Amino acid sequence: MDLTRTRGSDSQATVAETPQYMPGFGNDFESESLPGALPQGQNSPQKCNYGLYAEQLSGSPFTAPRGTNERSWLYRIRPSVRHTRRFSNASYPLWKSAPCLDEHSLPLGQLRWDPVPAPTERLTFLEGIRTITTAGDVMTQTGMAAHAYVFNEDMVDDYFFNADGELLIVPQVGALRVFTEMGIMDIEPLEICVLPRGMMVKVQRIGDEKIWRGYICENYGAKFTLPDRGPIGANCLANPRDFKTPVAAFEDKETPCRVHVKWCGKFYVTEIGHSPLDVVAWHGNYIPYKYDLRTFAPVGAILFDHPDPSIFTVLTAPTESAGTANVDFVIFPPRWLIAEHTFRPPWYHRNIMSEFMGLIHGQYDAKEQGFVPGGMSLHNMMLPHGPDASGFEKASDSELKPVKLEQTMAFMFETRFPQQVTKYAAELETRQDNYLECWDGLERRFDGTPGIK
Numbered sequence: 193m194d195l196t197r198t199r200g201s202d203s204q205a206t207v208a209e210t211p212q213y214m215p216g217f218g219n220d221f222e223s224e225s226l227p228g229a230l231p232q233g234q235n236s237p238q239k240c241n242y243g244l245y246a247e248q249l250s251g252s253p254f255t256a257p258r259g260t261n262e263r264s265w266l267y268r269i270r271p272s273v274r275h276t277r278r279f280s281n282a283s284y285p286l287w288k289s290a291p292c293l294d295e296h297s298l299p300l301g302q303l304r305w306d307p308v309p310a311p312t313e314r315l316t317f318l319e320g321i322r323t324i325t326t327a328g329d330v331m332t333q334t335g336m337a338a339h340a341y342v343f344n345e346d347m348v349d350d351y352f353f354n355a356d357g358e359l360l361i362v363p364q365v366g367a368l369r370v371f372t373e374m375g376i377m378d379i380e381p382l383e384i385c386v387l388p389r390g391m392m393v394k395v396q397r398i399g400d401e402k403i404w405r406g407y408i409c410e411n412y413g414a415k416f417t418l419p420d421r422g423p424i425g426a427n428c429l430a431n432p433r434d435f436k437t438p439v440a441a442f443e444d445k446e447t448p449c450r451v452h453v454k455w456c457g458k459f460y461v462t463e464i465g466h467s468p469l470d471v472v473a474w475h476g477n478y479i480p481y482k483y484d485l486r487t488f489a490p491v492g493a494i495l496f497d498h499p500d501p502s503i504f505t506v507l508t509a510p511t512e513s514a515g516t517a518n519v520d521f522v523i524f525p526p527r528w529l530i531a532e533h534t535f536r537p538p539w540y541h542r543n544i545m546s547e548f549m550g551l552i553h554g555q556y557d558a559k560e561q562g563f564v565p566g567g568m569s570l571h572n573m574m575l576p577h578g579p580d581a582s583g584f585e586k587a588s589d590s591e592l593k594p595v596k597l598e599q600t601m602a603f604m605f606e607t608r609f610p611q612q613v614t615k616y617a618a619e620l621e622t623r624q625d626n627y628l629e630c631w632d633g634l635e636r637r638f639d640g641t642p643g644i645k
Contacts, residue, residue, distance in 0.1 A: 211376040213436035222475035223440040229473035235265045244472055245271040251388055251478035264476025275451055275468035282459040286616050289457030290326035290335050294615035302575055306622035307566030308340045310403045315343045317395035318352050325548055325611035330356050330412050330457045335609045336519045338548040339408040347394040351468050355455040357412040359387045364552050364566050366404030369396045372480045373471045375438025381552055385482040392468050405566055407550045409605045413518035416507040430506045434487040437479050443467035485523055493531040498539055516608050524602040530594045537587050540578030546611045547571045547604050554600030558583055573610050581633030
């Protein structure tokens with residue numbers, strides 16, 4: 193990406209209006225924003241072009257197997273040791289990390305919330321993050337946290353990196369410009385982006401919404417990857433070519449800036465005199481990326497029975513136990529329902545996994561009422577859940593002709609670990625005290641006589 197730069201104490205790079213991307217998942221990419229900035233044939237020449245510094249960013253141990261080894265080489269205006277000075281303690285009291293055993297009086301149960309309220313003050317993306325649940329232990333790099341965000345102010349001279357895990361961002365209202373060390377991603381509702389652990393970033397607004405709102409999964413464990421398809425074969429679900437990685441872009445800005453860090457559940461800030469987004473060229477496979485959920489190719493039942501929700505997995509963060517996810521990111525997109533003699537919505541079930549669900553837009557087919565876009569629900573491990581009473585009646589009595597679910601997109605952050613509710617979420621004014629009443633109409637239908645009732 194070509195940049196027009198000006199020099200001086202208030203200089204700032206001007207970037208193209210439309211960011212450019214490279215397709216593929218897990219690829220080894222290379223990109224430069226100035227010709228000749230990227231060394232060829234070696235990683236660390238004695239002197240880099242343009243007076244740049246060579247630096248490696250590692251996302252795995254050096255000795256990790258080739259298939260899981262992740263690193264990128266960055267060629268930047270200053271080495272990142274100049275992007276942190278003396279740290280001071282900082283506070284983001286609504287962003288929590290696991291284990292988070294906040295004291296509150298809310299007992300165990302199935303939970304649901306309406307959208308997080310709009311802020312009454314000016315908040316940046318970083319200031320607008322509110323933790324809803326945590327699971328596992330950030331210190332041992334297991335588990336996750338589910339956050340909501342709501343903000344109305346750009347990050348301009350403030351930058352951030354998270355040493356505790358990668359961030360999967362799911363916009364619900366308002367598009368975002370996510371400026372990373374390795375380039376710029378614009379993401380809108382129905383798209384997502386993933387920021388690797390340790391990646392420097394600032395987030396700004398696109399458009400003229402009153403608020404920008406969405407969800408974040410903070411994954412403490414192994415990085416997200418594509419799930420194995422098994423008997424599905426080589427195609428469908430999330431196809432690798434639909435993932436997009438940004439081309440190189442940088443800021444050349446010499447003004448007072450602040451770098452905020454999350455490290456082992458605590459926050460710190462340091463003052464520097466320039467932008468840390470100064471990577472002019474890079475190559476490697478430890479990268480940020482975006483994905484359009486509308487390109488997901490769902491598979492499903494074409495004769496009878498409702499299949500397991502695992503067929504809707506977009507990304508998975510595995511554990512050492514095969515088939516057991518630290519986090520799965522699952523979506524419920526528009527699709528055809530055609531199964532014969534079948535109760536088509538999700539069945540009633542109890543699950544060893546814990547499910548945090550959000551709704552980007554439309555209506556979720558298992559909840560006829562009360563689950564609105566921007567809302568959230570939590571069904572923790574072994575707590576029963578399923579369609580509400582009206583959804584059950586509708587699905588039980590409907591004519592089983594082909595039906596297309598349209599104008600809908602729900603998702604789950606699903607984890608093997610129990611999700612602990614934060615004090616903020618427990619006391620949130622939008623928590624639905626009457627959520628359990630959605631199942632009140634599921635009365636006894638059994639009468640002891642044969643036949644379908």
